[in-house]
Amino acid sequence: MKKSYFLAALLTAGQLAGAVSLVNSNFEDADRGWKFPAGYSIEPLAGRNSSRGLYVKRTSADKISGWARQYINLEPGKSYRVSCYAKAQITQKGKYKVGASFVLSFGNGKKVIGKIYNNGLIESSNGKWVRLEREFTTPPEMKTCLLEVGLYNGFLGEAWFDDINIELNDQHFVYTVTPGNRLIFADDPQVTAAAVRTGQALEPGTSAIMTVKGKDFSSSAAGKLTNGQVVLTFKNLQKGPADAHLQLLAPDGQTLLAEERFKVTIVESAKTFKGTFVDRHGNLIVDGKPFMPLGFYIGQMSKEEIDMISAANFNTLLSYGSMYLRFNYGKPGNPPALAKTLEVMDYCHQKNIKLVFSVSNVSNSGAYAIKNWYGAEGPENVMRSAIKNLGPHPALLAWYIADEPPATLREYLTRRRELINTLDPQHPTFMVSMHFNELYNFAGVSDIGGVDPYPIVNRAQDMYDVRHAAVQSQKLGKPFWGVIQCFNQAYYTKTTPENHHKYWHEVHRDPSAEEMRSMCFQLAQFGAKGFIFYYWNCIKDYENRSKDPEYFRKAFERMKSVSAAMRTLEPYIMSVHGIETLALQKVSGKVIATLHKNNDGKRCVLITAEGPGKAAAELQLPGKFKSLFNKTFFQDGKYIFKANNIASDMLLEE
Incomplete structure (x- = not known):
């Protein structure tokens, strides 16, 4: 899909609390924020999903053409992760093992005090986008940071870049899952909240607390997360708009890891809700x-x-x-x-x-x-x-x-x-x-x-x-x-x-x-x-x-x-039952099988082969099932799935 949305927000993104001041990270807003040497341009259809992207073409090694660049604001002494997507058609390799990639240079006055980079693409990627990533910690004495993206000197050919992202490492996010629309139903006052931690799992004992305040009431609910989620049940809510504050707490119950403030609407019941x-x-x-x-x-x-x-x-x-x-x-x-x-x-x-x-x-x-x-x-x-x-x-x-x-x-x-x-x-x-x-x-x-x-x-x-x-x-x-x-x-x-x-x-x-x-x-x-x-x-x-x-x-x-x-x-x-991943035997290729139930309890099995090449798997199922797409047959008490490349089957319980 073409990326077309709130470009105006990028004008202020650098001033948001905790945000990195990376401007025009997806190259959708012309060349704003970037300086380009000869040979670089932002082109339509040059990005992922046929959007705009950064494009460079170099046919001669006689001149050093440099990189696309912009200065960004990062905090000294902090741990970050930088990533971008690139693809390349390399016709000649350079002297160094850095091809189509990015470089971050840290400065203090006129002195460069450190650099980090990803080796990037030193071979052609055959039309495929590759995600380049690097974790790093900024020097404590850093005053400036220069981001450069492009084709390293000595390399000839073409390269494309899109969707650069720089973010703090080890972040926590907390959010509500259901009900949607920021609704709470007075006759069933439950909200499911969830949390994730970048780079690693949440610590056992991590908890969430949510407070809902209306004109004449305040109600709080708390609980420890299991598998990243917790169901919070409130009491004494009153219909109408209210303010909510959702907090994620460390296992000590005191340290705030993340929070969200938002408005909710309390309505009578899901059964009578019109919408x-x-x-x-x-x-x-x-x-x-x-x-x-x-x-x-x-x-x-x-x-x-x-x-x-x-x-x-x-x-x-x-x-x-x-x-x-x-x-x-x-x-x-x-x-x-x-x-x-x-x-x-x-x-x-x-x-x-x-x-x-x-x-x-x-x-x-x-x-x-x-x-x-x-x-x-x-x-x-x-x-x-x-x-x-x-x-x-x-x-x-x-x-x-x-x-x-x-x-x-x-x-x-x-x-x-x-x-x-x-x-x-x-x-x-x-x-x-x-x-x-x-x-x-x-x-x-x-x-x-x-x-x-x-x-x-x-x-x-x-x-x-x-x-x-x-x-x-x-x-x-x-x-x-x-x-x-x-x-x-x-x-x-x-x-x-x-x-x-x-x-x-x-x-x-x-x-x-x-x-x-x-x-x-x-x-x-x-x-x-x-x-x-x-x-x-x-x-x-x-x-x-x-x-x-x-x-x-x-x-x-x-x-x-x-x-x-x-x-x-x-x-x-569209049922109330969860999904069960089924155990497979004699698997070749990449095959997934899952069991689904409708609201009457009748079962269905989905089998998918990711490809490429041949795929096969055996599974044992109690009961009798019919294959809808003739990729699965019953033999010797087992259901046997066989397919080529991207394929699938649906087994319906008879």
Whole structure:
């Protein structure tokens, strides 16, 4: 996905308490904050997920071209972790064993008193992004710190960089998990809280205490964390808004490790609540009933597209153009208007389609910034107006507050979440991150988290990124949804008529129905409760680009088959039962099997193969099961799974 969000917040990110003053860490805000030598530039499509990124090309070793650089503020004597993503096409190696990488130089006056670096990429990465990381401690006498990123002197070729992150080591984060929307139900006054510690496990005996204060009451609840979570039960709450203070305490019960202050809304009961929220099982509840989001990211939409999507049993759309939705987009005489947005929402509701409404571009700056909106001026007033005018609509499912943000926006986005939760406690907030190793930065940013692993790059035959994203999401313990790749990476490649076929069918490829289904299944194995495919426009527009009248039909047939599989699985995902990881025997390849139960206790087994290559496993199950995708057979009292590359199966209890 393209990263477009609150760039304005980056202007103040360096002044936030505890924040590193790293400016424009993802290169989305032109060249602000950076100084570039010749050969360096920020280019569209040069970053991860086809966003902007830093690009360098060096064809001659005659001149030293230097690095992209900026000075940053770090505290002396503190332990940090620096990371960035890089890929490279190296045509000639340099003298030293440092290639495409980063360097931090610590200064005191005119003297350099220390340097740290990662060796980086000294070989070509074959189109794959590689995460470079280094832990370090700043010298006590440090006065300045210079960050440099680029291709080391002597190396020739091309290199790309994106998503630089610098953060303190050994941080603690504490946050609420459920209910969503910062709600507390008076007849069941429980809040699940969770905590994580970067780099290592929480100490045994770590506890949390949360105090809720209203106009005429105060109530506190405390408990020790088990597996990173604790259920806090309150007494004597009164309906209405209240202030909450959540603290994480060391085993001594005194030392404060982390804290969060936020507002909550106390309502009578989940049974009578009119709206959408996440329950204690991580399930999305809409007007009292479980709802599993299954749909697409989309731009603008037509009635015909809504009809088609609805008929295929999809139920959710997330439009990047939410704030200016209208039918016949782009046609003359069709300016945006609030009434036109409501017309689209009305039609979606008629067709049983829910909208995740994107406000990710409501900000003061950026290529797609929305500063004013139908008489509302300034981002906060725009948000208030959008919530007032659109919040009551029955088609609204959730608010999309950020699309792949950097960690520097954590405090800004937390305030945005609080504004929405306070003004519209009937709908949750949702955001997506591609920073799978640092998801803890966003634990308190939204009610529902999201991850968007896109494993089908070049002609890859594995989905490691999906498992990695799912595992990291599960560690947080928060409700999360998965974003599933349905697009060909060539969509974001500049092609010509001459090389079009090469990039679309030889270098890259479309994900198959089995691969998309397997991505969904594996995310579900780790607890995902919603599945949104990226990106409708990619599969719809390619038909026009390729002049292939059959392309979209075939692509959508694949999508429909995945939808059917997910609807079969839905009762097992949206249940009150947990997930059990099953023991496997005679395993070859990377195979995961999990047991799921629906609310009637009937069982389902999901099996996924990560790839690449052949995979097999045996498992013993009491009872009789039927394979839906013919990858598993019963023999000698065991179920035997066999597959190639990215694959999956679903076994349903008969």
